[in-house]
Amino acid sequence: MGPYDSAVSTGSTTSSPSSAAKPSEIDGLLAGAGYKVRSTELHQVAQRLERLETVMVNAPSEISQLASDVLHCNPSDIASWVDSMLVEFNPPVSIPSDLSDFSDLTYIDSVVSPAINQTVCNNSWVEHHTPQQQQQELTHQLTVVTAMEEDSGIRLVHMMMTCAESVQRGDLPLAGSLIEEMQALLTRVNTGCGIGKVARYFIDALSRRVFTPQALCPTGWSNENEILYHHFYEACPYLKFAHFTANQAILEAFDGHDCVHVVDFNLMHGLQWPALIQALALRPGGPPLLRLTGIGPPSPDGRDSLREIGLRLAELARSVNVRFAFRGVAASRLEDVKPWMLQVSPKEAVAINSIMQLHRLLGSGPTRVSAIETVLGWIRSLNPKIVTVVEQEANHNQSEFLDRFTEALYYYSTMFDSLEACSLQPEKAVAEIYIQREICNVLCCEGSARVERHEPLAKWRNRLGAAGFRPLNLGSNAFKQASMLLTLFSAEGYCVEEHEGCLTLGWHSRPLIAASAWQPIQDPVINHNNLL
Amino acid sequence: MVQLLCRSKFQRGMGHEEKEKKPRFFINDNTDILMEILKRLDGRSLGVAACVCRLWRSVTWNDSLWEHLCFRHISPPPPGVRPVVVALGGYRRLYMMCLRPVLSRLGQKKRGLGGSGGGGDSDLVGRVWTRDSVQLSLSLFCVDYYERLDGRLGDASTSSLMFLCKPVNV
Numbered sequence: 001m002g003p004y005d006s007a008v009s010t011g012s013t014t015s016s017p018s019s020a021a022k023p024s025e026i027d028g029l030l031a032g033a034g035y036k037v038r039s040t041e042l043h044q045v046a047q048r049l050e051r052l053e054t055v056m057v058n059a060p061s062e063i064s065q066l067a068s069d070v071l072h073c074n075p076s077d078i079a080s081w082v083d084s085m086l087v088e089f090n091p092p093v094s095i096p097s098d099l100s101d102f103s104d105l106t107y108i109d110s111v112v113s114p115a116i117n118q119t120v121c122n123n124s125w126v127e128h129h130t131p132q133q134q135q136q137e138l139t140h141q142l143t144v145v146t147a148m149e150e151d152s153g154i155r156l157v158h159m160m161m162t163c164a165e166s167v168q169r170g171d172l173p174l175a176g177s178l179i180e181e182m183q184a185l186l187t188r189v190n191t192g193c194g195i196g197k198v199a200r201y202f203i204d205a206l207s208r209r210v211f212t213p214q215a216l217c218p219t220g221w222s223n224e225n226e227i228l229y230h231h232f233y234e235a236c237p238y239l240k241f242a243h244f245t246a247n248q249a250i251l252e253a254f255d256g257h258d259c260v261h262v263v264d265f266n267l268m269h270g271l272q273w274p275a276l277i278q279a280l281a282l283r284p285g286g287p288p289l290l291r292l293t294g295i296g297p298p299s300p301d302g303r304d305s306l307r308e309i310g311l312r313l314a315e316l317a318r319s320v321n322v323r324f325a326f327r328g329v330a331a332s333r334l335e336d337v338k339p340w341m342l343q344v345s346p347k348e349a350v351a352i353n354s355i356m357q358l359h360r361l362l363g364s365g366p367t368r369v370s371a372i373e374t375v376l377g378w379i380r381s382l383n384p385k386i387v388t389v390v391e392q393e394a395n396h397n398q399s400e401f402l403d404r405f406t407e408a409l410y411y412y413s414t415m416f417d418s419l420e421a422c423s424l425q426p427e428k429a430v431a432e433i434y435i436q437r438e439i440c441n442v443l444c445c446e447g448s449a450r451v452e453r454h455e456p457l458a459k460w461r462n463r464l465g466a467a468g469f470r471p472l473n474l475g476s477n478a479f480k481q482a483s484m485l486l487t488l489f490s491a492e493g494y495c496v497e498e499h500e501g502c503l504t505l506g507w508h509s510r511p512l513i514a515a516s517a518w519q520p521i522q523d524p525v526i527n528h529n530n531l532l
Numbered sequence: 533m534v535q536l537l538c539r540s541k542f543q544r545g546m547g548h549e550e551k552e553k554k555p556r557f558f559i560n561d562n563t564d565i566l567m568e569i570l571k572r573l574d575g576r577s578l579g580v581a582a583c584v585c586r587l588w589r590s591v592t593w594n595d596s597l598w599e600h601l602c603f604r605h606i607s608p609p610p611p612g613v614r615p616v617v618v619a620l621g622g623y624r625r626l627y628m629m630c631l632r633p634v635l636s637r638l639g640q641k642k643r644g645l646g647g648s649g650g651g652g653d654s655d656l657v658g659r660v661w662t663r664d665s666v667q668l669s670l671s672l673f674c675v676d677y678y679e680r681l682d683g684r685l686g687d688a689s690t691s692s693l694m695f696l697c698k699p700v701n702v
Contacts, residue, residue, distance in 0.1 A: 244671070278616060278671060278674035279667075282612055312681050319620065320620070481667075485668065
């Protein structure tokens with residue numbers, strides 16, 4: 001018996017021995033168990049196994065005969081073994097009622113006419129049926145199809161992991177063929193939701209890495225990124241949670257000060273600041289003088305987008321009678337910013353706000369001084385009242401590709417899952433593009449191009465602690481506000497948790513984003529060091 | 533109450549004879565009393581009242597009515613709020629865009645958790661209408677104002693309050 005390439009073992013047209021089949025064609029998982037099946041034939045084998053199971057359940061009397069007489073000619077060739085079992089079960093003349101499912105099987109005829117057998121077996125579901133039997137068949141078929149879809153999803157995950165592992169090993173040809181197979185499998189899976197959607201993005205990222213590694217990764221800061229960011233802000237609560245929690249902490253830190261200065265590491269459209277301006281306007285004792293310094297990328301088309309955002313914020317502040325001053329600092333990378341650009345005055349209370357920016361500084365080339373240490377150093381030298389840090393709660397900065405891939409798969413499937421609950425279009429679709437860019441950067445880019453180097457809260461705690469910061473408790477007001485914000489979102493799966501003074505927002509107990517607040521440890525020596 | 537007032541106006545228009553004997557009272561001549569009555573109504577009734585006639589609409593559109601509605605259950609109202617709210621679009625807009633969906637959403641959740649129907653709408657309102665929910669509504673209202681400031685920010689359809697206004701039935 002050769003490899004399974006026809007309905008019965010006789011009359012096969014391609015008589016290639018099993019060893020000639022390419023390794024990628026043979027399903028890896030079953031191969032591990034000792035069975036050789038071509039990946040493309042897998043669903044047929046599964047269908048037949050299902051039927052075999054049904055038959056075995058329905059005809060127990062036959063089984064004893066099976067147990068004693070069965071001849072396992074070549075158990076490694078599972079497909080033809082299943083076929084031989086099915087032939088055994090089909091009596092040639094009289095068909096018992098409980099085997100009506102198999103009245104279409106014409107295996108006995110197949111011995112006579114092997115040429116037509118292939119097509120007969122492939123279409124065996126719908127031939128030679130009475131309407132009643134057809135109904136039975138259809139529901140049976142549907143059950144099998146749904147089961148196949150779940151299995152396809154699981155298969156996709158396994159194949160992706162195998163592909164990622166081969167990428168890590170450097171075996172790009174194998175990875176390439178796996179990617180092609182996966183793309184074929186994707187056409188049979190529903191890619192609109194669930195595992196199919198996640199798989200689609202990850203397979204796309206893998207194919208970019210394998211086939212077009214020289215293509216520029218979409219960079220972090222660019223103007224269209226602001227639009228993607230805005231839609232991501234609308235579609236799910238992660239950014240709203242970040243903004244509201246940070247604002248609450250900053251508000252509490254500014255209590256009692258009349259001149260306050262906020263430095264925003266990534267201004268975007270400035271969506272965080274209206275709420276702070278309004279809260280400052282309403283604070284007992286009246287609003288302080290608020291200065292905002294917004295850092296952002298330079299606009300490519302010559303428009304001063306930072307200034308435009310500043311003007312809008314100024315207009316809002318004027319409407320609510322808050323004295324306001326704005327300053328924009330254009331820099332393509334955060335490490336290019338020098339503290340003198342921020343023009344911090346010594347008598348004002350400073351707050352540093354970093355929403356998902358610090359992780360970009362973690363990539364260090366061999367010649368560069370660690371960017372994160374430089375930036376944390378000058379933050380400390382400004383002596384801020386509070387530093388609010390919001391970061392993705394994930395470990396995407398591992399050097400081994402497979403570890404990064406696995407972690408990213410879990411993280412982003414949870415995030416896509418939470419996005420399913422959003423019903424706003426086109427926000428949801430554009431938010432997916434935003435997430436896709438992150439995924440591509442995590443998986444496809446290396447070195448200085450990879451800016452999405454997320455690290456979990458525990459690592460940030462260590463890093464900030466080592467840089468001379470102590471954690472501040474975010475407080476119960478922030479927690480209450482975050483919980484209330486979440487009840488407004490109709491999806492039930494979001495959860496806010498508190499860990500040692502930091503708040504995390506997650507989906508079904510998997511934290512996805514973490515907010516924390518810090519203050520530099522007062523050191524008598526530091527006060528003598530002025531701004532660089 | 534609203535229906536009674538509507539009917540009295542209708543009866544006058546029809547020219548009933550009984551009114552010759554009694555001193556006439558026509559609510560439209562006494563808009564201050566109308567205001568006092570409307571102050572005690574809930575949001576939905578105010579909306580209905582605004583549909584009666586042009587005079588009623590202008591009375592109901594008075595922002596102080598809606599201010600009273602917003603802060604009815606919180607006493608005293610936070611100081612200095614009025615100029616801020618007026619600058620950001622007024623109390624009626626605050627109620628319709630933010631406060632009402634926030635409260636109904638919070639009420640749904642509480643109802644869902646509590647299980648039973650509870651003691652009616654006003655009871656529910658008293659339970660969820662806290663200073664915190666008003667604060668949150670104000671913040672969201674401010675973000676909405678900011679987004680409306682310049683239509684060029686994305687487009688008119690993106691508003692951070694869209695997630696509050698699901699199936700629309702104002």
